[in-house]
Amino acid sequence: MSDDTLDDSAAPLVEHLAELRKRLIWAVLAFIVAMFAVYPFAMNVFNFLAKPICQALADGGQDCLLQLISPQEGFFVAINISLFGALVLSFPVIGFQLWRFVAPGLYKSEKNALLPFLIASPVMFFMGALFAYYVVLPMAFGFFLTFQQIGQESAGAVASGAGDAVAGAAATAGDAPLPGIVFQGSAQEYLGLTMKFVLSFGLCFQLPVLLVLLGKAGIVTSKGLAGFRKYAFVAILILAAIATPPDVISQIILFSAVYPLYEVAVVLIRMIEKKREAKLRAEGLWEEEDEE
Numbered sequence: 001m002s003d004d005t006l007d008d009s010a011a012p013l014v015e016h017l018a019e020l021r022k023r024l025i026w027a028v029l030a031f032i033v034a035m036f037a038v039y040p041f042a043m044n045v046f047n048f049l050a051k052p053i054c055q056a057l058a059d060g061g062q063d064c065l066l067q068l069i070s071p072q073e074g075f076f077v078a079i080n081i082s083l084f085g086a087l088v089l090s091f092p093v094i095g096f097q098l099w100r101f102v103a104p105g106l107y108k109s110e111k112n113a114l115l116p117f118l119i120a121s122p123v124m125f126f127m128g129a130l131f132a133y134y135v136v137l138p139m140a141f142g143f144f145l146t147f148q149q150i151g152q153e154s155a156g157a158v159a160s161g162a163g164d165a166v167a168g169a170a171a172t173a174g175d176a177p178l179p180g181i182v183f184q185g186s187a188q189e190y191l192g193l194t195m196k197f198v199l200s201f202g203l204c205f206q207l208p209v210l211l212v213l214l215g216k217a218g219i220v221t222s223k224g225l226a227g228f229r230k231y232a233f234v235a236i237l238i239l240a241a242i243a244t245p246p247d248v249i250s251q252i253i254l255f256s257a258v259y260p261l262y263e264v265a266v267v268l269i270r271m272i273e274k275k276r277e278a279k280l281r282a283e284g285l286w287e288e289e290d291e292e
Contacts, residue, residue: 019101020101023097023098023100023101024097026093026097027090027093027094027097027098030090030093030094030097031086031087031090031094032086033090034085034086034087034089034090035082035083035085035086036082037086037089038081038082038085038086038089039078039079039082042077042078042081042082042085043078045081045085046077046078046081046187046191049081049133049191049194049195050064050066050190052133052137052138052141052194053066053137053141053185053190055138056138056141056142056144056145057145057183059142060145060148062150062182062183065184066185066186066187066190067184067185067186067187068186068187069186069188073186073187073188074187076188077187077188077191080188080191080192080195081191084195091122092122095118095121095122099118113216114213117209117212117213120209121206121209124202124205124206124208124209125202125203125205125206126202127205128201128202128203128204128205128206128257129198129199129201129202131201131205131257132197132198132200132201132202133197133198135253136197136201136250136253136254137194137197139249139253140197140249140250140253143249144183145183147181148181148182148183149179149180149181149182150180150181150182196243196244197244197250200243200244200254201254201257203243204239204240204243204254204257204258205257205258205261207258207261207262207265208261208262208264208265208268211225211262211265211266211269212265212268212269212272215265215268215269215272215273216269216272220269221269221273222266222267222269222270222273225262225265225266225269226266229262229266232259232262233259236255236258236259236262237251237255239254239258240252240254240255240258
């Protein structure tokens with residue numbers, strides 16, 4: 001092979017690497033700009049994320065007080081929020097740069113098939129995040145806080161303004177006062193737990209998008225997924241146990257949200273297969289062996 005042939009074969013690879021470098025630079029710049037844009041509003045975002053725990057505490061007659069365990073914890077809370085917010089804000093730009101890199105190598109039919117999934121993916125992620133924030137977090141924190149035990153003195157010191165019912169319950173414990181067991185959570189630990197919930201549900205809601213994409217590509221079939229149902233049941237249970245904190249309530253909620261999405265994906269893939277079969281039959285290309 002001559003030197004000219006080697007140079008010609010290497011040129012496309014160099015061009016692809018240069019294009020990839022360009023797209024990565026734009027994606028990183030978008031992330032950095034979004035991070036600096038979010039940082040001044042970090043505490044506003046934290047206040048929004050703290051609403052579920054504050055509401056759960058208010059329902060129990062307690063003040064919403066989150067602690068800074070170390071002097072630098074407040075700074076790291078702001079940094080974590082900036083990183084989290086930057087990922088959310090820059091995701092459309094990152095996805096667009098990924099599309100610009102991949103699209104030139106696709107046929108028009110492939111672009112038309114892939115584009116709906118690129119749109120559905122962030123939509124499903126935000127649906128999962130909203131479900132976690134508005135449904136799962138209030139239920140989870142309400143459950144966690146039931147293990148508190150507010151004694152007579154603790155009721156006045158920690159839960160100022162508690163109702164007569166709470167104080168009366170503490171007073172009926174007998175002659176000896178109850179030991180106070182109250183929530184005094186770390187701000188950074190609470191933020192980490194909340195972000196884990198939001199990200200876990202957002203990612204798990206990608207399941208139907210992934211399965212339908214694989215079904216449209218012919219990698220999986222509705223019949224195969226239906227036969228795999230009992231294994232999927234166990235796999236989603238394991239996924240729920242890994243993705244959520246070690247409590248049964250959160251795992252059951254995540255499983256109850258994700259498994260129906262698996263069944264929805266099976267139905268959507270079956271519709272795609274019927275549409276594909278009808279098209280092939282109309283063109284006279286359908287064979288019985290394909291149906292088998």
